Every structure is written in C-alpha cells, then in structure tokens.
Amino acid sequence: MSVKNHLSLESIRCVRGDNTLFSELSIDAENGDLLRIRGENGSGKTSLLRIIAGIALADAGKVLWNKKTIQESDSFATDIAYLAHRDGIKSELTAIENLKFYQQLYNQNDTEKLMNVLDALDISHIYPLPARQLSFGQRRRLGFARLLLSSTKLWLLDEPFTGIDVSGRELLEQHCVDFLNQGGMIVMTHHAELEHSELIQREQSVDLTSLNIGRFQSEMETI
Amino acid sequence: MNDFNFSEFIAMGGYAKYVWSSWALTIIAMASLVVSAIRKRKILYRQYHQQTQQSAARKQRLARQQSKS
Amino acid sequence: MWQAIKNFYHRMGTPREFYRIAGYWIPIFGVCFAVLFIVGAYLGLVVAPADYQQGDSFRIIYVHVPAAWMSLFVYVVMAFAGAIGLIWRMKMAFIVMITSASIGATFTFIALATGSLWGKPTWGTWWQWEARLTSELVLLFLYIGIMVLYSAFTERKTAEKAAAILCIVGVINIPIIHYSVEWWNSLHQGSTVIREGGPAMPASMLTPLLLMALSFQFFYGWLLFIKARTQALTQEQGSSWVKQIIESKQVK
C-alpha cells in the first residue's frame, strides 16, 4: 500500500430543513488515519458520512479524493466502502450468496478468500443460513465481511459496533487497526472510546455538536 | 357605440347563463389565487413577528436567571 | 451582450437579488394586467360582433383560449425552471417552479370549466371528449401529480428535485399525449372540428383575444413574482436581509 491517498473536506455545509447542521467543516486525512465523528443524535453524523460517500450532496463545499472532487475522480468509486445502518444484506439470499454477489460486483471471485474472511470474523458457521435468520450482530459482521472482501482504501463506518457483543467488538476493532496499519483510512461515527486507540497511527476527531449552528444565526449566502 | 342598450347586453343573445358564468368563474378563480398569495404573505409576517417575540422573551428569561444565580 | 445576460441571470438566481428585481416589476405587471384585462373584456364582450353561427356564446372564447394557452405556457415555464434548478442547483428556480404550480393548475381548471360551459350551448352536452379538452384534462392530472409529489416529501430539497424531474418527464410527454389524443379522437367520432379562434376570425374578434391573452401573461408574471418573493422570504428566514425587509415592512 505504498500509494499515498489523501481525503480532504473543504468547508462542507449541511442544512436539513431550515436547520444548519454544520458549516465550514474542513478536514484532511492521510493513509493510516482514523477520523472519528462525534456528536449527539441528529447532529448530522450520518449526513456527513453520506456526503463523503457521494450519496448525498453537501449544500456547500467540496470533498476531494487525491486532489480531485469525488464526482470527477473515477477511482473513488472503487476505493471506498460504506457500511451504513442498513447493511445492504438481502434477507432472502444466504450469507454466502450475499457476499458472492458483492465479490462479483467488485469483479473478483475466489471463494477461498471469502471463506477465510468468514473465519476471520468467526461467522463461518452461518454461511448456509438465509440472511433472514441471522441475528443483528451476525448481520453487522456480514456487512463487515463485505468490507474486508473489497480491496478498498477508505472505509466509511456508521456506528459499526452498535449491537455487537464484546468479543465481536474486539475482533472488528482488531480488523480496523490492521486495515489502518496497512495504509487504509477510516472515517467512523461512534460514541464510545476505542480500546485499541494506542495502536492507531494518527487519530483525529470532529465534534459536530460544537459546529452546530442553529436556525437563525447562519449568515451564509448561497445561490 | 350608438345602438348599445344595456338589457340586450346582459341577455348576451340568450346565452347569458353560459357567458356570464364562465367569465365570473374565471375572475373568481384568479381572485382566489391573488387572495391566497396575499394571505401567505400575511402568515409569513405574523409568524415571523411571533418568533422574534418568543426569542426576545426567551432571552429575557435567560438574562433574569443569570442575574439571579 | 452574452456577459450581460449571464450576470443578470446569476443575479436573478440569488433570493435577495430576485426579491429586489421582482419588487421593481410587480407594480408594472399589475398595472399592465389590469389595463389589458379591462380593455380586452370591454372589446370582447361589447364591441366584437356576435358570431353568425354560435351567436353571443362564442364570447366565452376570450376567457377559454387564453386560459388554455396559459395552462400549457406555465407548465413549460415550470419544466424550464425545474431543469435550471437541477442543473445549476439554483434555489430561485425551484421556488419559481413550485409557486407557479398552483397558478398553472388554476388556469387549467378555468380552461376546462369554461370549455364545458361553452360546450353546453354549442354541442348540447356539458362534456365533450374533444381532442383539445381531453388533453387539457390530462394536463390537469400532470399538475396534480406534481403538487401531490411535492407535498409527499418531508425534506424540502428532495421534494423540489423530485417535482422538477417529474415536471421534465411530463413536458416530454405532452406532445406524445397530444398526438395520441388527436389520433384517439379521430378513431372514435371522426373529426368534429369546430371553428375556434382560427386566423379566419375578423380583426374585431381577434384583437380582444390577443389582448386577453397578453393580460393573462401579465397576470401570471405579477402573481408569480408576489408568490415567489414570499416563498423566498420564508425559505431564507435565517439570513439578515430577510430580517431587515420584514422589520422595515412592519414599521410601514
């Protein structure tokens, strides 16, 4: 992973209804960085993640990936993986079919790698079951397995550890740390502290509540 | 306009019902648009006025609490 | 020249500029509408000779045709505003689109109602599945679709974009709808073409029609600017220029 990747947000502004969630938000992140977004519910954590992922459009400001805006850069689409509350797992398909589908979407298809990813997250016993019968924690790990399968450089995780038992958290955190140490980048919204924070190269965090500008004070003039 | 006589004009050659009702309907519809536009403006001003009053009242309450504590 | 249009265009884009420019034009449009309406109505109702075939009932044309023309015109304006809003993400364009929806729907309703009121004396029935009236009815459904879709969303910004997309899809479909209704009409009862305001009309009948059509245009411009200003104020309540304007208005 010698390639230097660079994610930068320039004066991002997000308005929901008449309420300006945050504005003038500028952050830079390099390989191996963990960017944690904190703030109470409704302060725009998920919206910020969706703006970075390119699903939502910021009201002002730009998101740059390797000096190009995410709309222009064609490598951005294959470089990022986004794990949302809704984990993108089809309940009719079995766990394996779900992952196989995503693998083919990233046009790789060696099932060998898929199996040891499942072992790594110790959910290999569930692969024949249809996703409908999985518990919430198992589905989250399945979503995480999708991240590990894709060779992406930037992970966008939305509350990845909610609803997962302690041993599960331990495991997922370990994978995050490994990913960071291999030069990956993570942007995560999460409340509690991370146990392994000492192993992480550079950790920045942004508290959206402090940036939250209420309804009447926003002075920005936009077309 | 020498041979203009009022009653004939109103009769509209026997079609008075149709002609006058369609003109009346048009004018009423257009007037209702104008009325709703002006009503919206009034609502905006009244709503704005209430909000400024509320925030002013809230500021006073906060000020009083600070002075008390 | 192109530069002048471009920066006028951008200036109109910001709500504050639009407010000021609209404020300048509102009285002008209002006066033009009033004058043209009165003159047109007088000429149409009193001066124009009665039609040899339909007698005085043809005077409904002076309301029916301008309303039908405006209903289509407003829809096309909405589609353009929607497209501008989507491409350049211009707030004012969406405001213009949404505020003209109710005006356009009212014009369509007027056209339909006066059309059927005019149908009674000439065809003997309140509703006649005639090509123009049927396309007008479909246009009314298009307006209703946009207004219902806009009000179904909670977040205003997505509502505007969805309504704009539906408006553009609708405007592409209007010629298809019109052509298919014409074909369908000729299929079922042959062509009962009634002579409506075609060029064959003598000048004394035609001038009131043009005056009325112009007066409806000014009415639309006038009302659109008023409604758009109010909508702009409600949406930009956070900014300082809105406070300034509202305070100055309340003092008056």
Next chain:
Amino acid sequence: MTAKQSTSHFSSFTLFLRRECFLLWNNQENVIQPLFFFLITISLFPFSLGSDPELLKIIMPSIAWVAIVLAIMMSLNSLFRDDFEDGSLEQWLIGNRSLALIALAKIMVYWLFNGVFLAILACIVCLSTNISFEQIKVLFASLLLGTISLQLIGGIGAALTVTIQRSGLLIAIIVMPLFIPILIFGAGAVTRSIAGESVAGALYTLATLAVLSITFAPFGISFALRNTIE
C-alpha cells in the same frame, strides 16, 4: 468508458439480471399479486355489464388493457422498495457504475415475470369471449409491447417515490397521465382489430413508445434515484 470499465458494466448487467431473477423467484408475491389483481378486476366486469356475448366480445379486450395498466400501477410500489429498505440501493449509488443499466436489468426481469404473465393471462381470459384467433394475436402483441413502456415509465414514478412510505396511490397519481398514450394505442389497436381495420399503425406506435422508453427511461430512473435518496 474505458474497455475495462465497459466490460465490468456489462458483466454487472448480467450479474444483476441473474440476481434479480433469483430474488423474484424467492419472494413470489411480487409476481403473484398483479396476476390476482388483474383476474379480480377483469372478472368483475361481466357481472356489471351483463353476460351478453356480443357485448363482451367487443369490450373484453379493452377492459383487459385497463386491468393490466392498473395491475402494473399497483406493482410499481415494490420495484425499488425492498432494495432501498435493506440498503443495497445505497451500495449501488456509491460506485459510479451505471445505475441506468442496473435499473434496466431490474425492470427487464420485472417485465419478464409481470408483463409477459399478465399478457398470457389476458389472452386466456379473452379466449372465454371466443373472439377470433387473429384478434387474440393482436391483443397479445399490443400487451407485450405496451407493458414494456408501462414498466419503464412506471419505474420513473417508483424511483421518485422510493423514500416515501405508503406511496402506492401516489405512484398511480404521478404515472397516470404518462400511461395514457400507451393505453390509447394499446386499446386502440385491439378495438381496430375487432372492427376489422388494419392495426399496423397502432402497433408500430406502441413499438416506438417501447423503444423510446427503453432508451430514455433508465437514465430518468437513475437520475431520479440519485436525487431522491439523500
């Protein structure tokens, strides 16, 4: 599009085709419901119109057309709903892989299961009024062509309202004016065939409408999806 990207686009198209068939095969109520809805609406009419065979012979095919338009309108709600609810729609949005191709794949599969089955069922039902085999062929052809544009233009309505709960009726209101030309030419072809006139004109127009919707509707759908999922 670079060569690598275009192959990946096409491969993802076939991938989605297979996946969509598999998914539809698993939850079949999306396929069964429109068929039952069609059967219910069409079998109500003889009770209201009376069983005079002459009348039914003329009216049944056009009623079949209206019933199919209603059945498709009703089935549009679930087109993108399940993918949106479990989050896979968001995953597709991320990659700039062409959402239009994915939408086209999805709707082609829905058409295969919905449109074709409805057309077959309609022909079987219309056989009951023993109209000539020639007219059944025209009915079947017009239904096949018509349901393509119905599904695709309906897909735009479904894409616009994917984030709204209980949007069944809302989609019907939105797409109703857009369905009118298709219904006019579809039912028109059938009535002309019953009256013995040539149906070529109407069928050709239906075909052009189908081609137009195949080319433009998927881009409309992907644009609508990108803009309404915020």
